Amino acid sequence: MRILVLGGDGYLGWPTALHLSEVGHEVAVADNFARRGYDFEMGVDSLTPIEPLQTRLRAWQELTGRSIGAYIGDLCHADFTYEMISGFEPDAIVHYAEQRAAPYSMVDRKHAVYTQTNNVVGTLNVLYAIAEINPDIHLVKLGTMGEYGTPNIDIEEGWLEIEHKGRRDRVLFPKRPGSFYHLSKVHDSHNIEFACRIWGIRATDLNQGVVYGQQTPETGRDDRLATRYDYDAVFGTVLNRFVIQSVLGKPLTVYGNGSQTRGLIDIRDTVRCIQLACEHPADRGEFRVYNQMTQAMSVQQIAETVAAASPDAVVIEHLENPRVELENHHYNVVHTGLVELGLQPHLLSDTLIESLFGITKRYAHRVRPEALLPTVQWRKTASRISD
Ligand code: NAD
Ligand code: USQ
Numbered sequence: 591m592r593i594l595v596l597g598g599d600g601y602l603g604w605p606t607a608l609h610l611s612e613v614g615h616e617v618a619v620a621d622n623f624a625r626r627g628y629d630f631e632m633g634v635d636s637l638t639p640i641e642p643l644q645t646r647l648r649a650w651q652e653l654t655g656r657s658i659g660a661y662i663g664d665l666c667h668a669d670f671t672y673e674m675i676s677g678f679e680p681d682a683i684v685h686y687a688e689q690r691a692a693p694y695s696m697v698d699r700k701h702a703v704y705t706q707t708n709n710v711v712g713t714l715n716v717l718y719a720i721a722e723i724n725p726d727i728h729l730v731k732l733g734t735m736g737e738y739g740t741p742n743i744d745i746e747e748g749w750l751e752i753e754h755k756g757r758r759d760r761v762l763f764p765k766r767p768g769s770f771y772h773l774s775k776v777h778d779s780h781n782i783e784f785a786c787r788i789w790g791i792r793a794t795d796l797n798q799g800v801v802y803g804q805q806t807p808e809t810g811r812d813d814r815l816a817t818r819y820d821y822d823a824v825f826g827t828v829l830n831r832f833v834i835q836s837v838l839g840k841p842l843t844v845y846g847n848g849s850q851t852r853g854l855i856d857i858r859d860t861v862r863c864i865q866l867a868c869e870h871p872a873d874r875g876e877f878r879v880y881n882q883m884t885q886a887m888s889v890q891q892i893a894e895t896v897a898a899a900s901p902d903a904v905v906i907e908h909l910e911n912p913r914v915e916l917e918n919h920h921y922n923v924v925h926t927g928l929v930e931l932g933l934q935p936h937l938l939s940d941t942l943i944e945s946l947f948g949i950t951k952r953y954a955h956r957v958r959p960e961a962l963l964p965t966v967q968w969r970k971t972a973s974r975i976s977d
Contacts, residue, residue, distance in 0.1 A: 592616045593868055594678050596665060596716070597686030598658075599643045600625050601818040602732075602801060602860055606684060608808035608815065609861035610868070611656050618659030618678050619643070621687065624708070625818075628694065628825070634961045636818035637834060637953045638804060649814035665712030668719075675719045675727070682728040682868040685716060688774065692736070692913075693824045693966040695771035702770040709774035714781060721789040728871040729793040730864060731782055733775045735853040735883055737797055739766030740919040747927050748779075748795060748879020768915050769968070779879075786877040793876070794867045798860065799853025799883030802829035803942060804949050806858050817857075819949065822961035828889060829854065831962075832896040833943060836904045837950040838957060842897065843964070846911035848890030851921040853883030856936040866931040880927040884935035899943040914968040 593610050597603040598619020611617045621643065629635050641649070643660060651657050659678065663670035665687055675683070688709040689695065695705035713731070720727045738745045741764065750763045762783060765776045782793045804819040820826040821834040823843075832842045855863075863882050872878040887895070890906075897904035911917075929935070936942070 591681040591868060592679060593682045593684060594675070594680040595619045595684045595686065597621060597688065598660075599623060600686055601820070602857065603684075603686040604646065604817045605806045605809050605857060606686070606861045606864050607658055608650060609806060610865060611650065611658050612654070612808050613865060615868070618661060618680075620661040620663065620665070620674055622662065622664040624664075624689065628689075628691075632822065632824055632961075634822040634825070634958060635956065637821050637956055638816045638819040638949065639813075639953070639956075640816060640818055641814045645814055649812055653812055665715055666708060668715045671715040672719045672723065675716075676723050679724070680727055682730055682871065683716065683720070684864055684868065685713065685729060685731045687712060688732070689771065691825045692769035692771045693964070695769050695774070696966050696968055705771050706774045706777065710777050710781070713778045717781060717785040717791070720791050721785060725789060725791045726874070727791070728868065729782065729791065730867045731778065731793060731795050733779055733795045733797040733879075734772055735797050735799045735881060735923070736769070736772040737765050737767050737776045737779060738763060739768055740850070740916045740921060741766060742920050745881065745923040747881050747924050748797070748877075768913065783877040786875055790875040792872040792874050794872050794878045794880065796863065796867060796880055796882040799855050800827050800829065801855055801857050801860055802827065802938070803857035804830070804946060806861055821957060823964040824966065828852070829892050829896070830946070832893055833946045834950050834957065835962065836896055836900045836902070837947055837954055838959070839902065840959070840962060841905040841907035842893045843962070844889050844893050844906055844908050845913060845964070846915075846917050847908065848893065849888050849917045850915055851886050851888045851919070853881065853886050853923055853925070854892075854938065855883050856938070856942065858936055859884055859933060863928050863933055866928060866933060870931050881923055881925040882928060883923065883925050885937055886921055886923060887938070895938065896943060899940045900947070909964070912964040912967050
């Protein structure tokens with residue numbers, strides 16, 4: 591298949607592009623390097639050094655003889671998006687290219703507006719381009735488990751069968767997201783479902799849980815193929831952060847009492863899920879949703895698991911929660927769709943955590959300790975006196 595990976599310079603997009611190329615697909619990536627820009631803005635960097643995209647692509651070609659194409663540009667520029675899609679003629683488009691950090695979207699008004707504009711407008715441009723260039727193209731879009739929030743009922747895969755006053759219907763599962771970033775994904779899901787319904791395009795929305803890990807078989811072949819590994823309080827995700835904190839001898843920063851529970855997935859399963867979704871496309875007009883997670887754990891359990899795997903004594907610290915999120919909630923998620931397509935999950939193991947300890951120790955000298963503590967608060971304090 592010809593597969594275009596939008597956001598192909600990012601933490602997940604890059605390993606996905608390599609994996610799809612490895613299994614024999616014709617791949618191109620697209621990126622505007624916004625993610626590298628957020629690093630400059632926040633004064634942080636990936637713990638693992640990452641090469642410029644052109645160096646990465648050359649290294650892959652040199653090692654495997656396979657080439658991956660590249661389109662450099664912003665999805666919010668419709669001309670770029672249309673020209674890329676008509677030029678590459680993809681069978682599937684994997685769409686990762688969004689601002690993806692909840693804390694970044696909660697910094698202030700400017701960051702919230704940027705996040706929603708970037709994510710919603712970019713996705714709308716992709717939807718229009720598919721509908722007008724070739725409605726057969728399968729859109730594989732990364733959503734997030736956080737679209738659902740933590741409702742007091744079981745979470746289904748995107749759709750809910752309901753009976754109301756004696757009548758039945760199938761509706762999109764109700765959403766209660768926890769940040770302006772997570773909200774941008776809800777807006778995308780609604781736009782994509784609408785596009786499937788009115789234009790008959792085909793889409794798979796993958797509501798992915800928190801990803802952990804840093805290596806796939808492909809990125810592990812050469813240092814030049816490494817993907818990012820974020821540890822800071824804005825872009826670092828919980829399990830990766832706890833591993834890095836434990837190696838540095840810092841307390842693990844559990845927000846609140848730690849009973850808040852999240853879906854998790856190993857980065858090796860992420861790339862496999864994308865392959866499965868691409869190779870088994872949704873039908874024309876179908877808005878198909880899978881919950882892309884393999885297990886659920888509370889933040890406290892994640893901290894205890896990392897602490898237990900660590901050879902050194904680890905302190906777990908409970909910080910006042912900078913976010914507004916439920917603790918002590920119900921969390922039972924259906925996630926069978928991707929397993930039915932053939933996913934064989936890697937569940938979190940000591941071996942994986944130990945391999946992350948190795949990577950972290952190698953690059954520990956690159957950590958900026960001041961970036962570890964959370965600074966972005968969800969709650970607002972009045973900063974203006976109204977006139
Ligand atoms: P990332 O920030 O590392 O990668 C996203 C890439 O998209 C970046 O390289 C960025 O430069 C690019 N991009 C952003 N806006 C763009 C635009 N307008 N035009 C072109 N390129 C643009 O993020 P990631 O961790 O790889 O996540 C990828 C996707 O998966 C995101 O949509 C995210 O919401 C979703 N997701 C991530 C996780 C996780 O734990 N990392 C979990 C669930 C879902
Ligand atoms: N948390 C801590 N301590 C920390 C960091 C996080 O207790 O040091 C807690 C948070 O309060 C939250 C949970 O861990 O309850 C997850 O936080 P996170 O930063 O790992 O994940 P989140 O903000 O939800 O975002 C990440 C990705 C995002 C993706 C999402 C999947 O950045 O792109 O969409 O995971 S999900 O959470 O399923 O929506």
